[in-house]
Amino acid sequence: MAGFTSREVRLKSRPVGMPQAGDFEVGSVELASPGEGQVLVRNRWMSVDPYMRGRMYDRPSYVPPFQVGKPLEGGAVGEVVASGSPDFKPGDLVMSMLGWREGFVAPANTLEKLPADAGVPVEAFLGILGMPGLTAYAGLLEIGQPKEGDTVFVSGGAGAVGSIVAQIAKIKGCTVVATAGSDEKCAWLKSVGVDHAINYKKGNLLEAVRAAAPKGIDVYFDNVGGEHLEVALELAKPFARFAECGMIAQYNNEEPAPGPRNLIYVVGKSLKIQGFIVTQFAGLRPQFIKDMSGWIAGGKLKWEQTVETGVDNAAGAFLKLFSGGNTGKMLVKL
Amino acid sequence: MAGFTSREVRLKSRPVGMPQAGDFEVGSVELASPGEGQVLVRNRWMSVDPYMRGRMYDRPSYVPPFQVGKPLEGGAVGEVVASGSPDFKPGDLVMSMLGWREGFVAPANTLEKLPADAGVPVEAFLGILGMPGLTAYAGLLEIGQPKEGDTVFVSGGAGAVGSIVAQIAKIKGCTVVATAGSDEKCAWLKSVGVDHAINYKKGNLLEAVRAAAPKGIDVYFDNVGGEHLEVALELAKPFARFAECGMIAQYNNEEPAPGPRNLIYVVGKSLKIQGFIVTQFAGLRPQFIKDMSGWIAGGKLKWEQTVETGVDNAAGAFLKLFSGGNTGKMLVKL
Incomplete structure (x- = not known):
């Protein structure tokens, strides 16, 4: 042919x-x-x-x-x-x-x-069943290690990865705080069960997240970096886990951006900040497809x-x- | 009485x-x-x-x-x-x-x-057998996870903790790059077997560490923060581990210092940056005392x-x- x-x-x-x-x-x-x-x-x-x-x-x-x-x-x-x-x-x-x-x-x-x-x-x-889905699944579960009752904070919550992170965290019994860049996106996040959806373009991000997570956060899934990361460090509980998936706020910087002003909390709060590339979790794919397909069939995952x-x-x-x-x-x- | x-x-x-x-x-x-x-x-x-x-x-x-x-x-x-x-x-x-x-x-x-x-x-x-010793032992071995042949970079290498980190890393078969603030301290570090002792007050720190670790670093034990941390991020190999013990460079800052400009490497290099407080490793004390006493008796640890x-x-x-x-x-x- x-x-x-x-x-x-x-x-x-x-x-x-x-x-x-x-x-x-x-x-x-x-x-x-x-x-x-x-x-x-x-x-x-x-x-x-x-x-x-x-x-x-x-x-x-x-x-x-x-x-x-x-x-x-x-x-x-x-x-x-x-x-x-x-x-x-x-x-x-x-x-x-x-x-x-x-x-x-x-x-x-x-x-x-x-x-x-x-x-x-x-x-x-x-x-959802491809690279962004596996990124969300593996990063949240393997690095974030969420436990039932934990508070999970996810930036870029309406994106391809963040929206899956937020919903898997709900499936795992967590309280979920997610940010997005418009009221429409926040409404969608609420519609899929996110507890607190914050439009980061409005008001003070630190105070909004603090109000949503008054006891602090156990897991931060970072797609954004920048101010979001600084807020997460500020509100992290001791031994919190940060799954560093991306820092889209910095991708187009012409000069390297300084890091968060409160990185020293890593020591005092005994935080774990771990970056990852989805390819390292390729071995999880069979379990990922099995879990995700079940959750989709059960109506627990939307996209x-x-x-x-x-x-x-x-x-x-x-x-x-x-x-x-x-x-x-x-x-x-x- | x-x-x-x-x-x-x-x-x-x-x-x-x-x-x-x-x-x-x-x-x-x-x-x-x-x-x-x-x-x-x-x-x-x-x-x-x-x-x-x-x-x-x-x-x-x-x-x-x-x-x-x-x-x-x-x-x-x-x-x-x-x-x-x-x-x-x-x-x-x-x-x-x-x-x-x-x-x-x-x-x-x-x-x-x-x-x-x-x-x-x-x-x-x-x-050496107390809090600084356990800090060095647990932080290096539990968080740094050094393997034989790894390159370990330690800042504050002549301090109470850093000097023990450097020597345990040698005992574990690693190449050790350590910084200190005077030629006398560097000479002492060389005398206890450190491979590359760098006076960070002289010359360009990034280039000095790069020359000492041309293939990059596998483990960074951080006592200093600031420029040292930025250098470590720059030279980290993929999947490197950062044991965050302290950031003495920042303890007296009147304003919060911005973090490293290259923190985004955490994502691309899949780094793990983990802070700790020695108290979380109290359970290691018996093994710590046993190992350290043996190394001291064997002439492998000086202080x-x-x-x-x-x-x-x-x-x-x-x-x-x-x-x-x-x-x-x-x-x-x-």
Whole structure:
């Protein structure tokens, strides 16, 4: 079977500070038929994630930097169009890290086949049952170690990860305090059972969180850093656990931002602050899928997604992550 | 048996910024004979420790604040003068938390009897075999989790805690990089086997530590905070462990100091930063005494102490902690 023309989003220039639309461009490539052991895939959905900002800097990190003039990469769900491998046939749904493009040819062993009858829309494998879901599940449970009755504070509570953290914490019997950047997002958080949803753009964050957690917090799940982290240090109980998932408040800083002014509490309160990358918890995936599927089937886990359409709108979807333009998982439908 | 007059060091005023001699005063009290269940003790040695600075602020913490006009408290070794308890007899050596005074009457159950024949000078129970020793042992081994071949970085390396951390790390087969504030202290560190001793007052700290640990650091034992912590974050390997014991660089700040500008590495490098107070590791004491005694007997652990004499010089000894006036444990002989 023949290939097709695939349009893709490329990094045109490395962003300085807040990324701009002009830092990206759309180009096209001709895809050939798959050779032996290869598979031709047409993407249906692609994932848009904050961590990608880090890959736009030219520096060593846990994932290699994007290259100027080359397409971006990211999680994607697609459908097999043609296969040179006995492991895949046309129509199979596959997960790859070759998003930000309409299609691709790749070795079969770089693809993961998705179940046709998972009981959830296929794009859930980019969100609640995918990387953001596992990030929330593993970070909260393995690092946060929440116990029944604990108070869990989560920043970015309406985001792809934070919204799952908040709900798993409720399932585990915790009191949950979550922040988000609009009243609408806070209303959604309340609707899924969050005890205290705080619009961090209004009023004094420290006082709002203190009022919601008068006895202090046992677990902080950090997606934001900055002032949120300082507030969490201030209100942490002795032996509190901080799961450091991200610091989106800093991703676009042109100069390194100073850390919290009260970091010394780490000593006096015997705090544990632990960063993590979801890949270290890959071994938890079977248990994760089992637990999450059960909670979804039982109506205990809800999710939102914000969907843009087409590669021409993909860069814009990414920019919206930094202005709060998404509730839940940000996706591009292709 | 009659009591005696005890001179004691009192907090005259709460220090603002760097403590001054005028923040302390010496007074006296008449000690009565011990009643039933009480013991009269004459102190021989008292401990002088950086953490006491925190108790001079009027704020909630893991230990209650000192009160203006009242004597300071701290670890002390003394000799029983008279006893109203069957558990103690005159001549017994006892450990208490009633230092900063020449003597006291206290309930017998607040005292710990020390062995008469421990094979070390009795003041070692305030240092290498006491609270600083257990702090070093537990913080390094339980939180730092050093493995053979690891690179361990310790700040305040010539202090009571840091000097023990450095040597235990060597015993465990690690490469040790330690900082201290003078060439003399660095020479002592080299003499006890530290691989790289850095005078942090000379040259660029980041570049000096990078040169000593070109592959990065696996464990950071923090006594200092500030620039040292920022350097440790910069040079940490993925999954490095930070044992946060103290941040002496900040104890006298009049305004809260901003944290390190590179705290975001906690996420990308999956670091674990954990603070602790030695009391949480009280259960390790038997193993600690066993291990340490063996290492001392085997010539693997050395220690230094800096001794001042008499309650009139006790406040001055405390002030010297912040100007680097001690090598190893700071003690006052009474």
